[in-house]
Amino acid sequence: MLEPCSGPDARPDPSCPVEVTLAALRGRWTALVIGELTRGPRSFTDLAQALPALSDKVLTDRLAQLTAAGVVDRRRTASWPPRVSYTLTERGVALLPVLRAMWDWGRGDRPEA
Protein backbone atom coordinates (compact mmCIF):
# COMPACT_ATOMS: atom_id res chain seq x y z
CA MET A 1 0.00 0.00 0.00
CA LEU A 2 2.78 2.47 0.82
CA GLU A 3 5.21 1.63 -1.98
CA PRO A 4 4.11 4.52 -4.20
CA CYS A 5 5.00 6.87 -1.35
CA SER A 6 8.64 6.40 -2.23
CA GLY A 7 9.59 8.32 -5.32
CA PRO A 8 11.84 7.23 -8.20
CA ASP A 9 14.94 8.29 -6.27
CA ALA A 10 13.72 6.43 -3.17
CA ARG A 11 12.77 9.68 -1.53
CA PRO A 12 9.43 10.33 0.13
CA ASP A 13 7.08 11.44 -2.59
CA PRO A 14 5.28 14.66 -1.63
CA SER A 15 2.30 13.49 -3.67
CA CYS A 16 2.07 10.33 -1.54
CA PRO A 17 -1.52 10.27 -0.31
CA VAL A 18 -0.50 9.75 3.31
CA GLU A 19 1.85 12.75 3.05
CA VAL A 20 -0.97 14.80 1.53
CA THR A 21 -3.15 14.04 4.55
CA LEU A 22 -0.35 14.66 7.04
CA ALA A 23 0.42 17.97 5.32
CA ALA A 24 -3.24 19.02 5.57
CA LEU A 25 -3.18 18.34 9.32
CA ARG A 26 0.30 19.74 9.94
CA GLY A 27 0.89 22.04 12.85
CA ARG A 28 -0.56 22.72 16.24
CA TRP A 29 -4.24 23.61 16.44
CA THR A 30 -5.09 22.42 12.97
CA ALA A 31 -7.40 19.65 14.15
CA LEU A 32 -9.03 22.05 16.60
CA VAL A 33 -9.82 24.55 13.86
CA ILE A 34 -11.46 21.74 11.88
CA GLY A 35 -13.34 20.67 15.01
CA GLU A 36 -14.67 24.19 15.47
CA LEU A 37 -15.89 24.29 11.87
CA THR A 38 -17.89 21.08 12.36
CA ARG A 39 -20.35 23.32 14.24
CA GLY A 40 -21.12 25.24 11.06
CA PRO A 41 -19.81 28.23 9.10
CA ARG A 42 -17.70 30.54 11.23
CA SER A 43 -16.24 33.98 10.71
CA PHE A 44 -12.63 34.70 11.59
CA THR A 45 -13.86 36.47 14.72
CA ASP A 46 -15.98 33.47 15.74
CA LEU A 47 -12.97 31.20 15.41
CA ALA A 48 -10.66 33.60 17.21
CA GLN A 49 -13.14 33.79 20.11
CA ALA A 50 -13.62 30.02 20.25
CA LEU A 51 -9.87 29.39 20.20
CA PRO A 52 -8.51 32.28 22.26
CA ALA A 53 -5.03 30.81 22.61
CA LEU A 54 -4.38 31.15 18.89
CA SER A 55 -2.84 34.39 17.79
CA ASP A 56 -4.44 35.99 14.75
CA LYS A 57 -1.33 35.07 12.80
CA VAL A 58 -1.52 31.39 13.70
CA LEU A 59 -5.25 31.27 12.96
CA THR A 60 -4.65 33.00 9.61
CA ASP A 61 -1.90 30.48 8.80
CA ARG A 62 -4.03 27.49 9.74
CA LEU A 63 -7.00 28.72 7.70
CA ALA A 64 -4.73 29.34 4.70
CA GLN A 65 -3.23 25.86 5.06
CA LEU A 66 -6.66 24.22 5.34
CA THR A 67 -8.02 26.28 2.43
CA ALA A 68 -5.05 25.29 0.26
CA ALA A 69 -5.58 21.66 1.25
CA GLY A 70 -9.21 21.86 0.10
CA VAL A 71 -10.54 21.22 3.61
CA VAL A 72 -11.97 24.69 4.21
CA ASP A 73 -13.79 27.08 1.93
CA ARG A 74 -13.55 30.82 2.41
CA ARG A 75 -16.77 32.52 1.35
CA ARG A 76 -17.60 36.15 1.06
CA THR A 77 -21.28 36.81 1.62
CA ALA A 78 -23.13 39.29 -0.57
CA SER A 79 -24.41 41.13 2.48
CA TRP A 80 -23.38 44.60 3.54
CA PRO A 81 -20.98 44.92 5.23
CA PRO A 82 -19.47 41.93 3.42
CA ARG A 83 -18.64 39.09 5.75
CA VAL A 84 -16.15 36.34 5.18
CA SER A 85 -17.04 32.97 6.56
CA TYR A 86 -15.22 29.68 6.67
CA THR A 87 -16.92 26.35 6.13
CA LEU A 88 -15.82 22.76 5.78
CA THR A 89 -15.84 21.65 2.16
CA GLU A 90 -17.06 18.23 1.08
CA ARG A 91 -13.39 17.18 1.29
CA GLY A 92 -13.27 18.61 4.80
CA VAL A 93 -16.33 16.64 5.84
CA ALA A 94 -14.70 13.53 4.33
CA LEU A 95 -11.71 14.16 6.59
CA LEU A 96 -13.80 13.83 9.75
CA PRO A 97 -13.92 10.00 9.74
CA VAL A 98 -10.16 10.01 9.18
CA LEU A 99 -9.73 12.25 12.23
CA ARG A 100 -12.09 9.93 14.10
CA ALA A 101 -9.91 6.93 13.16
CA MET A 102 -6.82 8.87 14.31
CA TRP A 103 -8.64 9.79 17.53
CA ASP A 104 -9.64 6.20 18.21
CA TRP A 105 -6.15 4.90 17.59
CA GLY A 106 -4.54 7.62 19.71
CA ARG A 107 -6.88 6.82 22.56
CA GLY A 108 -6.01 3.14 22.47
CA ASP A 109 -2.79 3.36 24.41
CA ARG A 110 -4.47 4.65 27.53
CA PRO A 111 -6.80 2.55 29.65
CA GLU A 112 -10.38 3.76 29.84
CA ALA A 113 -10.94 5.92 32.93
Next chain:
Amino acid sequence: MLEPCSGPDARPDPSCPVEVTLAALRGRWTALVIGELTRGPRSFTDLAQALPALSDKVLTDRLAQLTAAGVVDRRRTASWPPRVSYTLTERGVALLPVLRAMWDWGRGDRPEA
Protein backbone atom coordinates in the same frame (compact mmCIF):
# COMPACT_ATOMS: atom_id res chain seq x y z
CA MET B 1 -15.18 15.21 19.24
CA LEU B 2 -12.09 17.42 19.35
CA GLU B 3 -12.91 19.55 22.38
CA PRO B 4 -10.77 17.51 24.77
CA CYS B 5 -7.80 18.24 22.51
CA SER B 6 -7.70 21.72 23.93
CA GLY B 7 -6.22 21.76 27.40
CA PRO B 8 -7.39 23.76 30.45
CA ASP B 9 -5.44 26.79 29.31
CA ALA B 10 -6.85 26.46 25.79
CA ARG B 11 -3.60 25.07 24.55
CA PRO B 12 -3.31 21.94 22.41
CA ASP B 13 -3.23 19.02 24.77
CA PRO B 14 -0.31 16.70 23.96
CA SER B 15 -2.40 13.80 25.26
CA CYS B 16 -5.09 14.60 22.68
CA PRO B 17 -5.64 11.33 20.83
CA VAL B 18 -5.28 12.98 17.42
CA GLU B 19 -1.97 14.51 18.53
CA VAL B 20 -0.83 11.10 19.80
CA THR B 21 -1.44 9.63 16.36
CA LEU B 22 0.18 12.54 14.54
CA ALA B 23 3.19 12.28 16.84
CA ALA B 24 3.53 8.56 16.08
CA LEU B 25 3.57 9.32 12.35
CA ARG B 26 5.74 12.45 12.60
CA GLY B 27 8.59 12.91 10.19
CA ARG B 28 9.58 11.88 6.73
CA TRP B 29 9.74 8.15 6.01
CA THR B 30 7.79 7.09 9.05
CA ALA B 31 4.88 5.66 7.08
CA LEU B 32 7.31 3.92 4.74
CA VAL B 33 9.07 2.18 7.63
CA ILE B 34 5.67 0.96 8.83
CA GLY B 35 4.84 -0.14 5.29
CA GLU B 36 8.03 -2.16 5.12
CA LEU B 37 7.22 -3.90 8.42
CA THR B 38 3.83 -5.02 7.10
CA ARG B 39 5.85 -7.62 5.15
CA GLY B 40 6.96 -9.27 8.38
CA PRO B 41 9.74 -8.98 10.96
CA ARG B 42 12.77 -7.16 9.62
CA SER B 43 16.29 -6.61 10.89
CA PHE B 44 17.84 -3.17 10.81
CA THR B 45 19.88 -4.28 7.80
CA ASP B 46 16.76 -5.50 5.97
CA LEU B 47 15.12 -2.12 6.52
CA ALA B 48 18.22 -0.19 5.53
CA GLN B 49 18.43 -2.18 2.29
CA ALA B 50 14.74 -1.78 1.51
CA LEU B 51 14.86 1.97 2.17
CA PRO B 52 18.29 2.93 0.83
CA ALA B 53 17.63 6.66 0.92
CA LEU B 54 17.40 6.67 4.71
CA SER B 55 20.64 7.25 6.52
CA ASP B 56 21.29 4.89 9.43
CA LYS B 57 20.68 7.81 11.76
CA VAL B 58 17.25 8.59 10.31
CA LEU B 59 16.26 4.92 10.32
CA THR B 60 17.43 4.62 13.94
CA ASP B 61 15.42 7.71 14.86
CA ARG B 62 12.27 6.47 13.13
CA LEU B 63 12.50 3.04 14.75
CA ALA B 64 13.01 4.64 18.16
CA GLN B 65 10.01 6.93 17.57
CA LEU B 66 7.81 4.04 16.45
CA THR B 67 8.98 1.83 19.32
CA ALA B 68 8.23 4.60 21.83
CA ALA B 69 4.80 5.06 20.24
CA GLY B 70 4.07 1.37 20.71
CA VAL B 71 3.83 0.74 16.97
CA VAL B 72 6.98 -1.33 16.63
CA ASP B 73 8.49 -3.97 18.86
CA ARG B 74 12.23 -4.50 19.00
CA ARG B 75 13.03 -8.15 19.68
CA ARG B 76 16.32 -9.81 20.36
CA THR B 77 16.34 -13.41 19.24
CA ALA B 78 17.96 -16.09 21.39
CA SER B 79 20.05 -17.28 18.45
CA TRP B 80 23.79 -16.90 18.13
CA PRO B 81 24.88 -14.42 16.95
CA PRO B 82 21.98 -12.56 18.56
CA ARG B 83 19.83 -10.78 16.03
CA VAL B 84 17.55 -7.85 16.64
CA SER B 85 14.39 -7.76 14.63
CA TYR B 86 11.60 -5.25 14.38
CA THR B 87 7.95 -6.20 14.10
CA LEU B 88 4.66 -4.38 14.12
CA THR B 89 2.90 -4.68 17.47
CA GLU B 90 -0.83 -5.23 17.79
CA ARG B 91 -1.06 -1.43 18.10
CA GLY B 92 0.98 -1.12 14.93
CA VAL B 93 -1.33 -3.46 13.06
CA ALA B 94 -4.28 -1.41 14.37
CA LEU B 95 -2.66 1.66 12.82
CA LEU B 96 -2.81 0.19 9.31
CA PRO B 97 -6.51 0.95 8.73
CA VAL B 98 -5.85 4.49 9.96
CA LEU B 99 -3.05 4.84 7.42
CA ARG B 100 -5.40 3.38 4.82
CA ALA B 101 -8.02 6.03 5.69
CA MET B 102 -5.33 8.72 5.43
CA TRP B 103 -4.21 7.25 2.11
CA ASP B 104 -7.75 7.21 0.72
CA TRP B 105 -8.40 10.78 1.78
CA GLY B 106 -5.08 12.00 0.43
CA ARG B 107 -5.79 10.38 -2.92
CA GLY B 108 -9.19 12.03 -3.19
CA ASP B 109 -7.98 15.40 -4.41
CA ARG B 110 -6.55 14.00 -7.58
CA PRO B 111 -8.64 12.57 -10.39
CA GLU B 112 -8.12 8.88 -11.12
CA ALA B 113 -5.61 8.40 -13.93
